[in-house]
Amino acid sequence: MKVLVLGNGGREHALVWKLRQSPRVSQLYCAPGNGGIADDAECVAADLKSLESITALAARLQPDLTVVGPELPLTLGVVDEFARRGWPAFGPTRAAAQLESSKSFAKEFLQRHHIPTAPFAICDSIEQVRSSLGHFHVPVVVKADGLAAGKGVVIAKSKEEAASVAAEMLSGKMLGEAGARVVLEECLKGDELSFLVFSDGERVAPLVAAQDHKRVGDGDTGPNTGGMGAYSTADIVDDRMRDWLVHHIARPVVAGMKAESAEFKGVLYCGLMMTARGPMVLEFNCRFGDPETQPILMRLESDLTDALEASIEGRVSEGDFKWSQDASVCVVMSSGGYPGTYEVGKRIDGLEEAAAISGVKVFHAGTSKRDGVYYTAGGRVLGVTARAADLETAVARAYEACGKISFDGAHYRKDIAGRALKK
Numbered sequence: 001m002k003v004l005v006l007g008n009g010g011r012e013h014a015l016v017w018k019l020r021q022s023p024r025v026s027q028l029y030c031a032p033g034n035g036g037i038a039d040d041a042e043c044v045a046a047d048l049k050s051l052e053s054i055t056a057l058a059a060r061l062q063p064d065l066t067v068v069g070p071e072l073p074l075t076l077g078v079v080d081e082f083a084r085r086g087w088p089a090f091g092p093t094r095a096a097a098q099l100e101s102s103k104s105f106a107k108e109f110l111q112r113h114h115i116p117t118a119p120f121a122i123c124d125s126i127e128q129v130r131s132s133l134g135h136f137h138v139p140v141v142v143k144a145d146g147l148a149a150g151k152g153v154v155i156a157k158s159k160e161e162a163a164s165v166a167a168e169m170l171s172g173k174m175l176g177e178a179g180a181r182v183v184l185e186e187c188l189k190g191d192e193l194s195f196l197v198f199s200d201g202e203r204v205a206p207l208v209a210a211q212d213h214k215r216v217g218d219g220d221t222g223p224n225t226g227g228m229g230a231y232s233t234a235d236i237v238d239d240r241m242r243d244w245l246v247h248h249i250a251r252p253v254v255a256g257m258k259a260e261s262a263e264f265k266g267v268l269y270c271g272l273m274m275t276a277r278g279p280m281v282l283e284f285n286c287r288f289g290d291p292e293t294q295p296i297l298m299r300l301e302s303d304l305t306d307a308l309e310a311s312i313e314g315r316v317s318e319g320d321f322k323w324s325q326d327a328s329v330c331v332v333m334s335s336g337g338y339p340g341t342y343e344v345g346k347r348i349d350g351l352e353e354a355a356a357i358s359g360v361k362v363f364h365a366g367t368s369k370r371d372g373v374y375y376t377a378g379g380r381v382l383g384v385t386a387r388a389a390d391l392e393t394a395v396a397r398a399y400e401a402c403g404k405i406s407f408d409g410a411h412y413r414k415d416i417a418g419r420a421l422k423k
């Protein structure tokens with residue numbers, strides 16, 4: 001079969017790498033892809049901000065299956081458009097993608113369906129923010145309502161800081177339209193967990209869970225990013241907890257969306273905080289996580305195309321996935337300055353030496369390739385991923401690989417999976 005993957009990040013490289021292993025896949029395309037993806041798939045041009053551009057590409061390639069990586073094309077309605085034309089595409093419709101594209105929609109949805117989440121207030125003006133802040137203790141979380149690539153969340157230490165961040169978001173200076181509405185939220189404490197399930201609109205099948213590391217610096221310091229590293233192990237959640245999460249979170253979300261006539265198909269990413277009061281939903285994404293997908297797919301032993309098709313065709317079941325008991329970890333190497341401003345075009349060395357380490361796969365995110373040489377081309381540059389029988393070995397291999405790779409200004413956290421190793 002002919003498969004088209006949309007996107008250009010580490011997540012899409014992992015998807016392409018996994019799809020490439022399927023005996024069912026004869027032709028594999030990625031639009032627009034990146035320097036590393038070009039080694040595993042044919043990269044084709046497309047503007048993912050434009051439905052017309054994506055549709056024109058698919059009309060030309062006629063893929064048997066399209067997998068949408070990032071949220072933006074989903075929010076534009078790419079799956080709706082493909083469905084109208086009878087083209088199979090994995091992912092939710094525009095209406096269902098609101099779970100990610102509007103935090104106020106997600107919070108009110110959770111409240112309507114009695115799914116655990118932090119107390120919150122939705123504000124459209126700074127006056128509303130000021131009066132609502134009276135109901136919160138500090139620290140308080142301030143979130144932009146719309147899409148902000150993981151950068152629309154600030155944990156404010158004081159109410160003055162919360163008000164000033166909210167004012168900046170509302171003014172449009174900080175995040176444009178995405179900040180025209182803000183959500184204030186109680187700050188939850190606990191371990192974060194990324195719990196992803198495939199859904200066909202009715203049934204759900206969980207993937208193995210992972211833990212992301214959102215802050216840019218060691219010890220969870222500095223600003224939030226798209227994600228600086230993630231790991232997955234067989235015991236990150238036990239069977240009882242997994243069943244609880246399916247029964248109390250994933251299934252009620254899918255049932256609730258169906259009841260509201262916005263059936264959710266595709267992969268539902270539940271960002272959870274495991275608090276002393278139990279698991280609570282921090283956010284939803286309507287797509288695979290980045291970098292969680294890299295360690296998750298490293299542990300997948302069954303054919304990904306079958307599971308993707310099951311979601312599209314309405315026959316999702318837990319048996320769609322077979323997982324390795326091994327542990328896996330992804331350490332993100334980023335450009336110096338990310339998530340703020342950074343320079344690109346730096347030559348990347350040592351990739352071959354890193355890839356030669358047993359169990360290591362280096363997924364490319366912001367890279368380009370010219371004359372056989374790779375250069376940095378984005379904030380998150382590489383996802384150095386390793387798999388091994390235990391987490392300690394996987395982490396040691398990933399960091400050994402990071403040590404072989406160099407580019408000007410390279411930054412990576414030294415403590416990915418550190419807390420799990422201490423336990």
Ligand code: AMP
Binds near residue numbers: 187
């Ligand atoms: P979100 O995009 O809503 O997931 O927020 C991004 C990150 O901000 C989360 O992964 C958490 O690290 C943090 N965060 C969001 N909401 C809360 C909350 N209510 N309490 C504590 N941390 C939060």
Ligand code: GLY
Binds near residue numbers: 226227285288
């Ligand atoms: N790693 C978080 C995300 O994909 O949004």
